[in-house]
Amino acid sequence: MLNPRSYPLHQESDRLKVGEFVVDLPRREVVSVSQAEPVRLTVKAMHVLLALVGQHGKVVSREALLEWVWPDTLPTDDVLTQAIGQLRKAFADDRDAPRYLETISKGGYRLLAPVQWLDAGTVEAAAPIVQIAPPAIAGGTPVRSTTTGRKPARSRLVPVVIAVACLAVAGAWYYLRGDSSEVATKTVAAAKADAAPESLAFTTITSRPGRETNPSLSPDGALVAYEQMDEENYGRIMLQASAHVPARALTNPPPGHSDVMPVWSHDGRRLAFVRYDQSSHCRIMTVASSGGNERAIADCFGGGASTYDWTPDDSGLLMGTVVKPASEPSSPLRLLDIASGKWRTFDYAISNGDIDLDPRYSPDGQWIVFRRNISLSDLWKMPASGGKPQRLTSIRSDIRGWDWLPDGSGLIFSYIGSATFMHRYDMASGRITPLEMSEVALTPDIARASPSMVFTVDRSMAGIFRVSLTESKDGQPVRERVFDSSRSDMLPAISPDNRMLAFLSDRGSRQALWIGELDKPDAAREIESFMPVPRHNPVWSEDSRKLLVIGKPATQQVLYEVDAESGRAEALPVPASSPIYAAYTDDPKRLLVGADSGEGRLRVVLYDRSVSPWRELASLEDVALVKYDAAHRQVYFTRMSKPGLWRTDMQLGGAEVVDAFRPRVPSEYKRWSIGPDGVYFLDWNEGCATGWIKMGEPRSRSPLCLERKIESWPLGPSLDRSGKYLYVTMDVSNSSDIGLADLSAMTSGTAAATTAKR
Missing domain, CATH: 2.120.10.30 (TolB, C-terminal domain)
Incomplete structure (x- = not known):
């Protein structure tokens, strides 16, 4: 049987040519020169197509497709029939005389048309960047981004919440940066069409009095670690299943100490976190995901910590610092080697006066996206090996947490500026789409190999x-x-x-x-x-x-x-x-x-x-x-x-x-x-x-x-x-809980499968 964990699809770019059609994976759109409008696929239809692409020219049984696309469920045959029907409609294919999808009696389906991954670099260069206009922004320290040299108090989140909860700025506006070509004009029109908010349902999985905040999901999305603040504003790291079930304490800080900012390693065996002592001394720590074996790795660089990420091989941590050293013209990202406990400056292009924070590696480990500057900040992208960063957004806002979608097709980020607060950024087009939610949502964290997201729901x-x-x-x-x-x-x-x-x-x-x-x-x-x-x-x-x-x-x-x-x-x-x-x-x-x-x-x-x-x-x-x-x-x-x-x-x-x-x-x-x-x-x-x-x-x-x-x-x-x-x-x-949302409708999951195999 075709098992997605044994035969993961390697996605080489965001665009795939199937016969005379081009499939835009992040948008789930099928386009052709003979069609006036693109056809949009459902998530499941896209997954069926990718499964057939991965086994191109071979017969793939119905059972294998159901296992691949609908794992751990008991779907009926109708769901697969509907997905195949949608693909045939998108490719203008005839069931009785197929050129794209052949039905094998009592066998399954086979993809007949030739397939080709289109060059990602060419696509990226051709796509103009469409950005959201500068939003209304509120002050305060960025959540998960500016833990200073003190015990982390609830004010790390509270100033955000009032500003966010009060805001009623209507909608989001898009504009094109410096491109008046016909292609750019069409892209702007498409961006405006997509500007309507997408609804994102979620559930809360904590409900204790007080504050639970800064959640982090395990790679498979099964467990969530987060900070729980006591009445004296001292934190400890809690661990629970990604459901509304009792949590257990993962760390046991000494009296007067505070544990904050948990982040899972890529292999899911360890978590890093930050511990402050009574004198506001800051240390980077690790702990086994099973509990115990707390280990101090190094002092925080410059006396404070900000949001960070594990390197793809789990050998180090990449972090920024909110305070620019007096002896340096800028504040670049720093890399901590876990084995030696030594910090070094990450080698890439940065201008004088810039402060870079909140780095996150892409699911395939090829890219780093980070936030540049404190108050008027934007998201930037560069190769994981360093080099010259490329600006992604132009919102000049107070960004309050972000993360990659598990297939690498886009980002989810939170910032102060519109009535929706959480947004999705599409890497292929540069479009930003508001996510409509019923409560204030901040500090998103997405599982590396599962379409699940946790975040802070603040009600202060x-x-x-x-x-x-x-x-x-x-x-x-x-x-x-x-x-x-x-x-x-x-x-x-x-x-x-x-x-x-x-x-x-x-x-x-x-x-x-x-x-x-x-x-x-x-x-x-x-x-x-x-x-x-x-x-x-x-x-x-x-x-x-x-x-x-x-x-x-x-x-x-x-x-x-x-x-x-x-x-x-x-x-x-x-x-x-x-x-x-x-x-x-x-x-x-x-x-x-x-x-x-x-x-x-x-x-x-x-x-x-x-x-x-x-x-x-x-x-x-x-x-x-x-x-x-x-x-x-x-x-x-x-x-x-x-x-x-x-x-x-x-x-x-x-x-x-x-x-x-x-x-x-x-x-x-x-x-x-x-x-x-x-x-x-x-x-x-x-x-x-x-x-x-x-x-x-x-x-x-x-x-x-x-x-x-x-x-x-x-x-x-x-x-x-x-x-x-x-x-x-x-x-x-003063209260906050942890929210959980399913992102299946926003991600194909292909890069997540590759990550899971590694």
């Missing part, structure tokens, strides 16, 4: 809290929620006159800007004229009459100026496309605006807006966020490429370091606010989950502890002009 909510920095109760500053609601509120901005609070919320069933007077807690009102991007806090003018807010009416982000009293919003004609943040200066004719300077790196520009078009007066590269100190006429800013806070003058010249230590990592670049006597930072340590400290203080000085157990979100806080009250985003509820 947050609110805005006012913390008194001068009053305390039971040894802690007094804290109260402002503008209380049953929905999620975030990104507060207190007006300079300390009278009004602007914030973002989905309390009106869509993401919107809200403004309320603090002495009228039930009178907050929605600004309905545009939809804001939940990334940065609104910015008030000095007279407390207007705000600067980034919105996204269509395919590009826009800077709006909002009149606080009337609610009218005016789109400002910023010369830079898709501005990311903005700030007023003491001159109403001059604005500071941050935008993408290329390849995901940011710069800030000082514009004179009294002329048309706006005139650029000064600029500064590598500026993640800028804020203006009106009292002292100074500009403060943070960077993605290195820790610290800088100060410069109004002309953006003569920058000097204010604090070389805080923020520590790129994910903390928003956690600061300007006070009457300097700049303050939302700090943390092992004894205090949320602290408040003046920047520039010695590293040894402890912050004022605002909350011992609950960590604030790494979004921008807002300090009032008196320095007495701080407004910050914090948890209201």
Whole structure:
């Protein structure tokens, strides 16, 4: 009998010529010059075709085809008959005079037409890249990507969730990058036709209170490992079958230690994970999949860990680091040799200032796809041996996990930017299709040899809290929620006159800007004229009459100026496309605006807006966020490429370091606010989950502890002009589970079979 584990099909490219027809495997389409429109095959019909291709010219019995295409089930003969009928229709074949599929009485079927794998390189070069437009994005640290030098707390996921849960940006828009040919035009039309979301059903396989997150599937999809966080936010690795059944602890961290980020080896015998101790020291560990035999391999490179993958031969781990070493111009991927415990830099082309993260090897081991840069990130592809990377996406977004489909035909990734949150990328065409799901889905992980995917289902909510920095109760500053609601509120901005609070919320069933007077807690009102991007806090003018807010009416982000009293919003004609943040200066004719300077790196520009078009007066590269100190006429800013806070003058010249230590990592670049006597930072340590400290203080000085157990979100806080009250985003509820989805409809499984044989 034809057994797929004994006779796997070797897929040489994504296009197969059968007679006069061409079969596009990733799209499951059969096309011919004689047909006006392609014929789309079902997944099972495609699998039947591939089985016949693998045994070309030979008779393949019905029993063998049922075993190959419908393994471990009890299908009727009708399902195979229907699949053969669909193939005949696609190839315009006649059953009585076949040229393609011959029926052998009481024997089975035989593929008659000649077959040829079309050159993959030619196909790839001919296919223009169609991308999704820049989306609305939210801040915070990327999940499974930026574990810093501390015990991993729930804030690794929480900031994502509020932003995601609040978003209601409609649809996804596609555009073509630099190709106006007829072929490109046709591809764009096809991409638009496919832009409608695909529905993806799933089940949750965990339901404990608290947080289960960052799941990883075994190669065969039978087992899932994940992090389980306790009440003190310490993690351990749990293991269970990929069903709603009891789990068991796979690792046993010592008291005060936290185990996170499990990843299965290709042979399924081991898992790697990351362990943090009480001093935030980070080590790479391995453990047998059967449990026990925990082994330390090496210290984390640079003191922190990010998402990683095993090399195809299971001899090493490939990882990026979120903090660029001060002595290096960029932060490339690093390779850890498990036998020696030594790190080395992976050899490939990388530009100065780039930070590369989240590498994943393709199922056949021939390619590596990774995420380039932190906040305005995209996915890139390069040969597994290194070389020059090729950009795949152009979304410039906050990517929250991704993985390969098991046949290598595409990727599933999650990012903040549309109402669907999870997307499928097609390697052949470059098309991105939203996946419609009933809940927030992040950090996807797909089995290497099975069409199964697990991910984090996050159900957390947050609110805005006012913390008194001068009053305390039971040894802690007094804290109260402002503008209380049953929905999620975030990104507060207190007006300079300390009278009004602007914030973002989905309390009106869509993401919107809200403004309320603090002495009228039930009178907050929605600004309905545009939809804001939940990334940065609104910015008030000095007279407390207007705000600067980034919105996204269509395919590009826009800077709006909002009149606080009337609610009218005016789109400002910023010369830079898709501005990311903005700030007023003491001159109403001059604005500071941050935008993408290329390849995901940011710069800030000082514009004179009294002329048309706006005139650029000064600029500064590598500026993640800028804020203006009106009292002292100074500009403060943070960077993605290195820790610290800088100060410069109004002309953006003569920058000097204010604090070389805080923020520590790129994910903390928003956690600061300007006070009457300097700049303050939302700090943390092992004894205090949320602290408040003046920047520039010695590293040894402890912050004022605002909350011992609950960590604030790494979004921008807002300090009032008196320095007495701080407004910050914090948890209201905090939970997440593991979801499981079947991807059979998206993958042919051929590369997975090859991987399984190896």
